[in-house]
Structure formats: C-alpha cells, structure tokens
Amino acid sequence: QKKELESGTAYKFRIAAINCLGTSDYSEVSAFKTCVPGYPGAPVSIRISKNADGAHLSWEAPTNTSGTISEYSVYLAVRSDGPASLNSQQSGQLLSPVVHSVHLSFIRVYIGTNAFCLVNNGLVSRAYIDQSAKPAIIFRIAAKNEKGYGPATQVRWLQG
Numbered sequence: 188q189k190k191e192l193e194s195g196t197a198y199k200f201r202i203a204a205i206n207c208l209g210t211s212d213y214s215e216v217s218a219f220k221t222c223v224p225g226y227p228g229a230p231v232s233i234r235i236s237k238n239a240d241g242a243h244l245s246w247e248a249p250t251n252t253s254g255t256i257s258e259y260s261v262y263l264a265v266r267s268d269g270p271a272s273l274n275s276q277q278s279g280q281l282l283s284p285v286v287h288s289v290h291l292s293f294i295r296v297y298i299g300t301n302a303f304c305l306v307n308n309g310l311v312s313r314a315y316i317d318q319s320a321k322p323a324i325i326f327r328i329a330a331k332n333e334k335g336y337g338p339a340t341q342v343r344w345l346q347g
Contacts, residue, residue, distance in 0.1 A: 316346060
C-alpha cells in the first residue's frame with residue numbers, strides 16, 4: 188500500500204517481495220523517522236543593474252530549498268551614525284571623548300514571492316557606500332520556507 192510520508196514522523200514497517208513465484212515472508216519490523224525540513228539555503232546567481240527608477244535585482248532560488256520557498260526578503264545597508272564606544276576610567280575620573288564610527292543597519296526594501304525586485308532611487312540614495320575595497324552598495328537577500336528564513340547572500344554592487 189502506497190502512503191504519503193509526513194515530515195518528522197516515526198514509522199514502523201515490514202517488507203515482503205512479490206514476484207511470479209509468489210510472496211516472500213515479511214521481514215522483521217524496522218523503524219524509521221522522517222526528517223523535519225530545515226531552513227532554505229541562500230539565494231544564488233544575484234544580478235544587479237541600474238535603470239532610470241533605481242536598482243533592479245534578480246536572483247535564483249537556493250540550491251537547497253528544504254521545501255517550498257514562500258517569500259524572499261531583500262535588505263539594503265544604510266549608514267547608522269552613533270557612538271562606537273565610551274571609555275570610562277576608574278570612578279572619579281572623567282570620561283574620555285565619544286568616538287564616532289559608522290555602524291551598518293540593514294533595512295528591508297522588498298518582501299515578496301518574486302525572485303526579482305526594484306529598489307527605487309529614493310532608497311538607493313540612503314545606502315551606505317562601503318569603501319573597504321572599491322566603493323559599493325551592500326544588499327542581502329534571504330529566502331523563507333515553512334521553517335523560516337535561511338541565511339542571506341550578501342552582495343556588493345560596485346559604484347563608479
């Protein structure tokens with residue numbers, strides 16, 4: 188009898204062979220538990236192009252989806268200025284000056300089922316320009332299945 192197996196369920200079964208000579212004896216009882224689907228992998232083959240309205244991003248589903256992809260999210264790195272540290276000496280001494288540095292924050296610029304999106308110029312203008320190598324805008328793209336979001340693919344869109 189054929190039966191659909193359910194995720195995360197324990198089954199017991201016996202097996203018998205059937206051929207032109209008849210049916211064999213049944214095997215001893217065996218047990219097996221099906222796996223619970225995991226999180227999806229990261230989206231692959233990211234492509235970014237500029238058009239008059241902003242940045243057009245497209246990608247392909249993760250190699251390992253662990254089920255059906257229900258949505259994607261795209262995030263854009265933006266500048267978040269603030270105090271990096273505030274050193275204090277032992278009590279009774281003054282605090283050293285606040286050191287400012289750039290902290291990255293990521294804002295979601297797309298959520299949906301399509302494997303592409305347009306990030307409009309208004310949002311692109313808020314992007315943090317990473318200067319660690321060649322100037323670039325940073326995007327992250329993640330896929331979601333029934334278990335939740337998997338890891339994001341981070342991509343640098345070179346500027347200039």
